[in-house]
Amino acid sequence: MNKPKKSQKKQKTKSKNKDKYEKPKRRKKKKKQKNKDPKRLGDIQIPVELQIPQCQVCEKKKADLYCKKCKVHCCIKCEPQVHTSLLRKFHFESTFNEPYIQEINPNLCIKHKKELCFYCKDENELICNKCHRNCSKNKHSTLSLHDYSNEISRKIKIMLNKIQKEEIQNKETIKRTRVNQNKLKQKIKDLSNFIENRSGLLIQKIQNSKINYLNLLNKVEIISNTTFTKILNEKEEKQKKLNKNKNQIKKIEKLEKDEKTIKIIRKSKEILSKEEERKKKKKNTKKKKKLNIKGGRGKKIEKEREEFDPKMNCENIIKLKNENKTAWNPSSVLYYDDGIICGKKIYSSGKHQIKIKIDQFPNPKNKDNQICLGVVKTENRQNLIKKWDWEKTYFFKTWRDIQQKKNQSLKRKKENQKMDEKNYPENIYLKKNDIFEISLDMDIRKISFKINEKNLGGWENLPEKVNFFASLLGRKGEEKNQITII
Secondary structure, three states, rough: OOOHHHHHHHHHHHHHHHHHHHHHHHHHHHHHHHHHHOOOOOHHHEEEEHHEEEEEEOOEEEOEEEEEOEEEOOOOOOOHOOOHHHHHHHHHEEOOOOEEEEEEOOOOOOOOOEEEEEEEEOOOOOOHHHHHHHHOOOOOOOOHHHHHHHHHHHHHHHHHHHHHHHHHHHHHHHHHHHHHHHHHHHHHHHHHHHHHHHHHHHHHHHHHHHHHHHHHHHHHHHHHHHHHHHHHHHHHHHHHHHHHHHHHHHHHHHHHHHHHHHHHHHHHHHHHHHHHHHHHHHHHHHHHHHHHHHOOOOOOOOOOOOEEEEEEHHHHHEEEOOOOOOEOOOOOOOEEEEEEEEEEEEOOOOOOEEEEEEOOOOOOOOOOEEEEEEEEEEHHHHHHOOOOOOEEEEEOOEEHHHHHHHHHHHHHHHHOOEEOOOOOOOOOOOOOOEEEEEEOOOOOOOEEEEEOOOOEEEOOOOOOOEEEEEEEEEEEOOEEEEEOOO
C-alpha cells in the first residue's frame, strides 16, 4: 500500500477546518445583513417603557414584573397571588423598570419564528406553514395572505360604497331640511303677522265693549236712582195713610164707649165673619171639583201619584224601595230573570199621565237586557204574573224582533185594535236619566208613549179597566235595571 503524501493530508485537514469555520462566518454575515436592512420591522428597537402592559390580575395598574415560566404580567401588589414562597426561588422574574430593549418582528410567527403565509378563520390569526399543518389536521378553514387581503379589500370597498350612499342621502336630507326650515320660517312670519293683526282687532273690540258696558252701567245707575226715589215717595205716602187710619181708629175707639156705637160694631163684625166663612166654603168646593173632574177633550189631567203593588210581584223577583216607587231587578238566576210587577191604581175614566225615570239600564244593545212598560187589563193581572200570559197587554218594548212585531199585529187585528206603527221603532237604546211617559185617555180608550218628549206611537180600543205594569229583564253579573215613578 502506498502511503499518502503529506501534501494530501494537509489539504484534507485544511478542507475540514474550512468546513468548521465557514459556517459561523456565514451566520454572522446573515445577522449583519439583517441589521443592515432598515426596512424590516423586526430590526426596529422599541424601549420597554413604551410597551409596558397592564397587570393581568387587577387590570388597573401597569405591570412591574413578568414571569417567563408562568407567562404572566403583574404589579408588585398582585405578585404574591401569582407565586408562592417556593416558586419565587425557581421562577425567573424580570422588572420593567430596568430599561432594556426588546426586538419585535410582526412578520414572524411567535411560536415557530417563521414567516406568516396563511390566515386561519377559526382562530382569527395569521399563521406560518407549521401552524397551517396543525390547522389542516383540526379541519380549520384557512386562506392564503393574497386571498385574505383580497377579501378584506372587497369588504372595505362595500363599506366605502355604503358610506358614499349614506353621504349622498345625508346631503339630500340636509337640502330637504333647509327647504323645510325656510318654509317654517315663512309660516312663522305669516302667523306672527296674522296674530298681530288679529290682536289689534281684538283689542279694539274689547275697548268698544268696555265703553258700551260703562254706558250701560251709567244707565243702570240712573234707573236705580229714579226707582229709589219713587220707592221713597211711595213709602212716605203710605206712612201718611197709616197716620190717617190711626187717627180714625182713635175716633172709633172713642165712639165704642157709647152703647149705640157698640151695638153697630158688633153687627158689622158678625156680617164680616159670615162673609169670610162663605168664601172659605167656596174655595173648598172648587178644590173638590178639580179633583172630581172627569176626563174629556179640553179638560184637565189628573195628577195623582202611581205606586207599585208589592202583592202583584211575579215570584217576588223585583225588589221595591223608596215607598214602593222604585223597582229594580237583582238578576240572581244563572241566565236571566223576567220580573213583572203591577201598579196599585185602576184607570177607568179621565186623562192620566205616568212618568218613569230610568235610573239604570246597562248594555242597551243586548237583546237579553230589556224593559217593557205599559198597561194590562185588571182582570188579567194575575194571569200575567202567575202564568206569564201576555193577553190584553198594551206595552212598549225596548227591543222588538220582526217576527214578534208581525205576531202582535195579527193578534190586534183579530181583536179590532189599532196601533201607530209609524213612530214605533224596532229597537231603542235607553240611557241613564231618560224619562219615559205613558199618557192614558180612558174616555177614548187610547194609550200613547213618549221618551224624552219624543212620540213613539200607541194603542187604541183599550179595555174599560186597566192597570199599569212593568217588566224588567236582566242578566246575572250585570248592573241592575232600575226605574222610578216620578
